[in-house]
Amino acid sequence: MKIIELKTMRGPNYWSIKHHKIIVLKLDQEELRDVHTNEVENLAKRLERLMPGIYTHRSSEGMEGGFLRLVNIGTTFSKVVQHVALELQTMSGMESGYGRCYASNTEGVDYVVFSYQEERAGEYAAHAAVRITEALARGEKVSIVQDIAKLHKIREDEYFGPSTEAIVWEAVNRNIPYIQNKPAELIQLGYGIHQKQIQAAMSSNTSCFAVENAGDKNKTKLILEEAGIPVPRGRIIRNNRELEEAIDHLDYPVVIKPLYGNQGKGASINIDNWKDAVKGMAEAQRHSEEVIVEQYIEGYDYRILVIAGKFTAAAKRTPALVTGDGTATIRQLINQVNKDPRRGVGHEKALTHIKVDKITRAILREKGLTLQSVLPEGETLFLKRTANLSTGGTATDVTDLVHPYNVLMAERIAGIIGLDICGIDVMTTDIAIPLPETRGAVIEVNAAPGLRMHISPTEGLPRNVADPIISMLFPHNSPSRIPIAAITGTNGKTTTTRLIAHLMKFTGKKVGYTTTDGIYIQDKKIIKGDTTGSFSSEFVLKDPTVDFAVLECARGGMLRSGLAFSQCDIGVVMNVSEDHLGLGDIHTVEDMARVKSIIPRTVCSEGYAILNADDDLVYDMANGLHCKVAFFSLDEANPRITEHISKGGLAAVYEDGYVSIFKNTYKIRVDRVADIPLTFGGKAKFNIYNVLAATLAGYVSHMEINEIKTALRTFIPSPETTPGRMNLFKLPHYEVLIDYAHNIASMEAISDFINNTEASHKIGIIAGIGDRRDEDTIEIGRLAAEVFDEIIIRQDKDLRGRSGHELNNLIKEGIFTVKPEMEPKEIKQETRALAHALEYAPEGSFIALFSEDIPEAIKLVESFRVIQHRNKTSDSA
Helix, strand or coil: CEEEEEEEEECCCCCCCCCCEEEEEEEECHHHCCCCHHHCCCHHHHHHHHCHHHHHCCHHHCCCCHHHHHHHHCCCHHHHHHHHHHHHHHHCCCCCCCEEEEECCCCCEEEEEEECCCHHHHHHHHHHHHHHHHHHHCCCCCCCHHHHHHHHHHHHHHCCCHHHHHHHHHHHHCCCCEEEECCCCEEEECCHHHCEEEECCEECCCCHHHHHHHHCHHHHHHHHHHCCCCCCCEEEECCHHHHHHHHHHHCCCEEEEECCCCCCCCCEEEECCHHHHHHHHHHHHCCCCCEEEEECCCCEEEEEEEECCEEEEEEEEECCEEECCCCCEHHHHHHHHHCCCCEECCCCCCEECCCCCHHHHHHHHHCCCCCCCECCCCCEEECCCCCCHHHCCEEEECHHHCCHHHHHHHHHHHHHHCCCEEEEEEEECCCCCCHHHHCCEEEEEEECCCCHHHHCCCECCCCCCHHHHHHHHCCCCCCCCCCEEEEECCCCHHHHHHHHHHHHHHCCCCEEEEECCEEEECCEEEEECCCCCHHHHHHHHHCCCCCEEEEECCHHHHHHHCCCCCCEEEEEECCCCCCCCCECCECCHHHHHHHHCHHHHCEEEEEEEEEECCCHHHHHCCCCCCCEEEEEECCCCCHHHHHHHHCCCEEEEEECCEEEEEECCEEEEEEEHHHCHHHCCCCCHHHHHHHHHHHHHHHHCCCCHHHHHHHHHCCCCCCCCCCCCCEEEECCCEEEEEECCCCHHHHHHHHHHHHCCCCCEEEEEECCCCCCCHHHHHHHHHHHHHHCCEEEECCCCCCCCCCHHHHHHHHHHHHHHHCCCCCCEECCCHHHHHHHHHHHCCCCEEEEEECCCHHHHHHHHHHHHHHHHHHHHHHHC
């Protein structure tokens, strides 16, 4: 078996609108293509022995054991790869349950689709599943121990932790979107101007000043002491001499910990002798040069959580421990504890496995024990010096037991230090009694406190502490999203994107938009290039100045990784025609329509899908949508339009020379088409489609009709506003049109415009594109011959796997079917081809360049314009 291609989807995609995080494998089964699973002896039994949990896989049978039954009946090995990849992840603490297999157009090649939690884990599981499946098919002995270990490690490296996860899922439950910013280790909640950021349990609202205060343990203690909060006495030290002085002053037992630290790292507690004090000092100085020595407070370790100034939860924390039974060794007791199904690797589960580390071994040595020692029945042995869950500790919820005095104290502490999310560590014999009465003390104040002990306590009631955090960041009815308009189609999507952005900007919106030539924030180009994929969309949604996003979404980006957003407010589909067929296994125009349909299928229930009623495939996309639908058409008598508006629907049409909106049975005229610059006096009919779609987008965004009209009239087509889209230049001796048209549909549209343009001689500069079908390239030549008197054939810089000679011959084949007598010129370089036309074109000509390099072509035309004007002025003089 061989993986031909592996794609990672991160949003709604061609394979699934609902399941965003999926791996898509294009898998060649090679020697297994004609073998079925029932032909391999005991395959189902071996799979179940290897992965007992695979029994729960229902597969298409719809019941537990369904997949194994399918294996016995006989299925493809692609199906085995799918289920093995899913189970590998599940066994590693990453529950993954969605999977599908699809046959491709090539015999023996399948698409294997399965879900993932962490990208790297999903990609690793794909490769491992193929390797394991091959070995099983050959009857070899298979071990997955190393694979599970590797996946565990990936999970720990990539997983954003239980605190972050709890906050993120609470946000998702409230329909608040999120974006993971891995380089910055941040999670963005919300889009554009409404975004907030979190890093574990620290938010963008958290005061830097407060974090600094909490991070300096001595400063915290001084601040609290001044406010009347019980704290342990202590000193800051830097060396052993100062350590000795501190112990003389405080007396044993003491606690030694880094001055700057968190999560109990480097802390040693209940030290009662000089030897352990020196060790504790060394351990603390691994984390901070300055060390704090405090009196040890007798009692239990409690964590109190305060969010937005209010007491939220409390937990009693107990260090990792074992209890003797009189027969088992300490190692055996640890192994027994670790068998608890609630324990896992790192943050995989509610509790963490107890590891025997140097701290554990030091504790054993102090007590004269080894891992082989047998504890008497009922005797408890603590294995760690701190009660952190990350080292195997446990937590018991005590929220309902905290005394009102201690509640008020905790809320005062959070306010005094200034933390919006505050974890307060308290040592006391009983949290249900006021702290002064138990001679307890506040040990530490923590920014970014861990939430796992409250979300998943070992004992007691779990507390949804993420709820008040989200309520603090996004108070009731405050927005988290910005409106998103997503535009797709074979042709016209860039111009429509720019026009909608212009309309929204006219209403005062701060618009971010993506196009085939760059990412724009408030009309300033920030990133240059073809920016129509998910990265570019996410770039706009991450920008804190944007309050309206207009996103061009092209075929390539949607197939490569899906969409960057789970839902949009407006989804526009311009058209679907035969372009890019044969690429990415999209072989038919129906396949292409399914790709484009991703956009309307992601429109939210209150939003609008804006669809071209003149295009059969686009019109059909309305079926099964859960959002509102608006249609546009160049024909007001289109029966699809009349039926839609008779049912109370919304539409925009070209009627009697006007752009009009049909709402119910009423007609609202917006403007005369001839007065809208983008339509070139109504001659550019393909641009009327763009105007109709944008008009609807403006209308459903609550623009007034006069606002839409003025915005349409102020959108002047030019190389600046619509680069490469109908850039028309009037020079003294001829006109020049530069356009990015690169497929049959766009060529047909431009040809219609040129046929309606008066000129004595029409020159076309065209090229074949290497990744198109032969018949498409031939058709480009045929269309050109129908409209041009003279043709120059140029070549793209990237021929995409074809030879220039081959492409030129295909174009000429098309030309000769219409004009066998024509003698097209072949000039390889685009600028040279254009320069030739500009230099030798007869007066009154119309030159059309279908360009690859728009900026260079525009520069060349402008330079010729200057020269011709200069010559004309000179002749007049």
